[in-house]
Amino acid sequence: MFVVVHLAPGDPVDIMAGPALTADAAAQMRANFGLDRPLAVQYGRWLAAFATGDFGYSHTHQAPVRTVLASLLPNTLSLGAAALLGSFVLGILIGVVQALKHRTAVDGALSVVMLFFYSMPSFWLALMLTLTFGLMARNVWGWPIWFPASGMYSVDYQSLGSAARVVERLRYLTLPTLTLTLVLTAGIARFMRGSMLEVIGEDYVRTARAKGLSERRVIWGHAFRNALLPIATLSGLYVPLLLSGTVFVESVFGWPGMGRAMVEAVHARDYPLVMAGSFVFAVMVVAGNLLADVLYAAIDPRVRYD
Amino acid sequence: MHRLLLGTSIALATLMGASACAEDAPPVAWSDPFCQSVMPRVSAWLDSASAAAPAPTDDRYGGTLVAAGIEDLSRGGGMNAFLANDYVARQHQQYVTLMTLVRYGNDLEPEPWLAESWEINEEGTEVTFHLRDDVVWHDGQPTTAHDVAFTYERITDPAIGYVNAQFFEPWIAGEEGVQVVDDYTVRMRLTPHSEYLDPWTAVAIMPRHLLGEVEVEDLITHPFGSLCPVGNGPFVFREHLTDQQWTFVANPAFPGSLGGRPFIDRYVYRKIPEQATIFTELLTGGIDFYIQPRPEQVSRMEESAETVVKTFPSRTYAFLALNTRLPQFADARVRRALALGWNRSEFVEANLLEHGRVANGPVPPTHWAYDPGAADDLDYDPEEAARLLDEAGWVDRDGDGIRENADGVPLSFSVAYNAGNVIRQNAAEFMQGQLRGLGVDARAEAADYGELIGRVMTAGEDRDFESLILAWTVEFRLDDTPLFHSREFAGEAGFAGLRDAEVDRLLDAINTAESREEARPLWSAYQERIAEVLPYQFLYYPNRIMGLSSTVHGVEADLRGEWVNFKDWWIDPAAR
Numbered sequence: 001m002f003v004v005v006h007l008a009p010g011d012p013v014d015i016m017a018g019p020a021l022t023a024d025a026a027a028q029m030r031a032n033f034g035l036d037r038p039l040a041v042q043y044g045r046w047l048a049a050f051a052t053g054d055f056g057y058s059h060t061h062q063a064p065v066r067t068v069l070a071s072l073l074p075n076t077l078s079l080g081a082a083a084l085l086g087s088f089v090l091g092i093l094i095g096v097v098q099a100l101k102h103r104t105a106v107d108g109a110l111s112v113v114m115l116f117f118y119s120m121p122s123f124w125l126a127l128m129l130t131l132t133f134g135l136m137a138r139n140v141w142g143w144p145i146w147f148p149a150s151g152m153y154s155v156d157y158q159s160l161g162s163a164a165r166v167v168e169r170l171r172y173l174t175l176p177t178l179t180l181t182l183v184l185t186a187g188i189a190r191f192m193r194g195s196m197l198e199v200i201g202e203d204y205v206r207t208a209r210a211k212g213l214s215e216r217r218v219i220w221g222h223a224f225r226n227a228l229l230p231i232a233t234l235s236g237l238y239v240p241l242l243l244s245g246t247v248f249v250e251s252v253f254g255w256p257g258m259g260r261a262m263v264e265a266v267h268a269r270d271y272p273l274v275m276a277g278s279f280v281f282a283v284m285v286v287a288g289n290l291l292a293d294v295l296y297a298a299i300d301p302r303v304r305y306d
Numbered sequence: 307m308h309r310l311l312l313g314t315s316i317a318l319a320t321l322m323g324a325s326a327c328a329e330d331a332p333p334v335a336w337s338d339p340f341c342q343s344v345m346p347r348v349s350a351w352l353d354s355a356s357a358a359a360p361a362p363t364d365d366r367y368g369g370t371l372v373a374a375g376i377e378d379l380s381r382g383g384g385m386n387a388f389l390a391n392d393y394v395a396r397q398h399q400q401y402v403t404l405m406t407l408v409r410y411g412n413d414l415e416p417e418p419w420l421a422e423s424w425e426i427n428e429e430g431t432e433v434t435f436h437l438r439d440d441v442v443w444h445d446g447q448p449t450t451a452h453d454v455a456f457t458y459e460r461i462t463d464p465a466i467g468y469v470n471a472q473f474f475e476p477w478i479a480g481e482e483g484v485q486v487v488d489d490y491t492v493r494m495r496l497t498p499h500s501e502y503l504d505p506w507t508a509v510a511i512m513p514r515h516l517l518g519e520v521e522v523e524d525l526i527t528h529p530f531g532s533l534c535p536v537g538n539g540p541f542v543f544r545e546h547l548t549d550q551q552w553t554f555v556a557n558p559a560f561p562g563s564l565g566g567r568p569f570i571d572r573y574v575y576r577k578i579p580e581q582a583t584i585f586t587e588l589l590t591g592g593i594d595f596y597i598q599p600r601p602e603q604v605s606r607m608e609e610s611a612e613t614v615v616k617t618f619p620s621r622t623y624a625f626l627a628l629n630t631r632l633p634q635f636a637d638a639r640v641r642r643a644l645a646l647g648w649n650r651s652e653f654v655e656a657n658l659l660e661h662g663r664v665a666n667g668p669v670p671p672t673h674w675a676y677d678p679g680a681a682d683d684l685d686y687d688p689e690e691a692a693r694l695l696d697e698a699g700w701v702d703r704d705g706d707g708i709r710e711n712a713d714g715v716p717l718s719f720s721v722a723y724n725a726g727n728v729i730r731q732n733a734a735e736f737m738q739g740q741l742r743g744l745g746v747d748a749r750a751e752a753a754d755y756g757e758l759i760g761r762v763m764t765a766g767e768d769r770d771f772e773s774l775i776l777a778w779t780v781e782f783r784l785d786d787t788p789l790f791h792s793r794e795f796a797g798e799a800g801f802a803g804l805r806d807a808e809v810d811r812l813l814d815a816i817n818t819a820e821s822r823e824e825a826r827p828l829w830s831a832y833q834e835r836i837a838e839v840l841p842y843q844f845l846y847y848p849n850r851i852m853g854l855s856s857t858v859h860g861v862e863a864d865l866r867g868e869w870v871n872f873k874d875w876w877i878d879p880a881a882r
Contacts, residue, residue: 010760
């Protein structure tokens, strides 16, 4: 990873260069940034610092990487968590409905709608949502509620009371979450639909029906819970996917998050931030898998970790 | 099922509640030890200064102004004058939170700012600045000659790695070059130069009492600039949220004779990377100032009653750099043929929509040294272009429609541009189409900006590129030595690879000219020579464009920049 980012052409000094940069000054800048040493030495120094919790200095943010991560990570996590919750709740609901209304017009219509959002570029979808629920809603239709195009809260946030802050946060969170949710839901719904259909055909569901249980108990008590198992695994896989998926959404909605910062860091050859960010993403993947395991245990009584 | 929904809502509410409460904690940046010691002092000073300041009487005072641009200010060095590599960041240093010794007035003549007056000795080798004694740093310390001397010593010290090192070429480096006469008088030494005040209009003075102990090598990586800058200008820095926003408040103690406290109470600079989103924010009242909209967004803003557009000429020129080390570009006649061979005015009209003009040289028309007659023979002329190519020995020898030289090298090259820049992409494709008719195979090629810059700028004798579209934004101090002097052939900015004795001679002569009268003919000769050897194909001078809410008044932006009279902007009382 270290070698790959360093092998890409260009370095931070090249990116900062302007028409008044002399060759001598550039060489000195490189030395002051620690970029003049052989790659192996740079790696050794980076590794030694990394092991002690020093992630280095970000040239693009003019700040220690630790500070940058501490500012950006919570933003990405809150957006990611909201989108994950939203898409799974919506996806599971739609999946169940589709399975129950299997091969009806409802099933078909939902599939078409899901596919429509799934195949839409999230960048474009984000712009369209902003246009509709932000610009048009406020300026043309004069709706009482409209959604801001960017940011996590307004510039007057600090002066609000805590209840108003929560409302404001939700208002600013709505469009980015909706974008991610619409894009992600299709896959989950499809998965849930398949899983549910499979379970409904199982013997124990027939047994439950034969016992004379109400249809509601059969579906929600017996079938649903079993159908959730594969979805729990899926949730773990979605955690890292969400981080990469937020890049465009973070850009369009001016959401100061990690995904966008990572892409910009790669473009600007901000090596320490790229390295630390990759490390964080790796941790997320592990955490995602852990989450899946924990959910598994919660849903399936047969799974016990002693 | 109900449990699922309930769980979801509880989780979401907790998330929101937690993040809402977390906002009351001090900003993350303050965890830095330097900031921990500095920021509480700024807060305390601001409180006492606000209490001491008389209540504003004019109804222009008050309100919050929100600006938005695509980059975080820290990207350009933040408020660290030792690392100012970006136009917008430098504007904030010069006019928002820091102060320069001198600034340019409306007539582009130097006028007092931090320095009340100055004089230069007869030989032109010693400048003495007399500073105002009523400017204080935002932690209460006075700004004195020691701060100026500190800034001078550090910025001219080769060990700092200053990105605009060429600014200080005529000045005697280090301690020898500067002398504190008394607390408010400072003397500097230089080899005579006609534009000796230029660097002091561009470089903000930095606080010695905060940075004096920092090793010179560490100044360009110090958290001062981005996490907790302490300025002395009209606005006091309050907070920077990474990749999100910068917050400044009016300096209640800004000297009355410099206009006193700004009208605006609070100024927020937001980073929004997507221009379509900034545009929406302006139209929905989320921001008041859209920095540098795209030309095609202008008409929409002009139509709306809620927005106004201001444009002014910039100090930027866009160009196509040719790697003159390659056989295709080694002959100046070929470079000239390429300039004549496609219709730049048609391109500029179609793409910049009146917000720019054709460029013929590295000196913008707004600069005093610009000579309109120096490069007036570069208009579209395909016949002349074909003749030049024939004369230089580039003819189609194998009938494939592309010219070759005697060695069989085809006149073929890529025109690289950074992906996502629509105007540059159009320029590359427009060239490709028109030059094809001349038997020149120019291929538009998109690439990642970092990769392009890396290929082009990496210091060394050889460069891995053929041609590339870029733009330079210059300060008023114009010196093309790093670009075109053969001494800088292997330097970062010397990528065009020009080696021309006449250009070298003129650049050196300009740098030692002692007055504008002496420099002006040299500048004209230089512009003429550059138009002959054409290491760059000059493309256009774009205008700066400002998208403003119509509730913002008092904006007087010009060549000096958007923020030049920022402290005199005011917001409609009804719109606050």
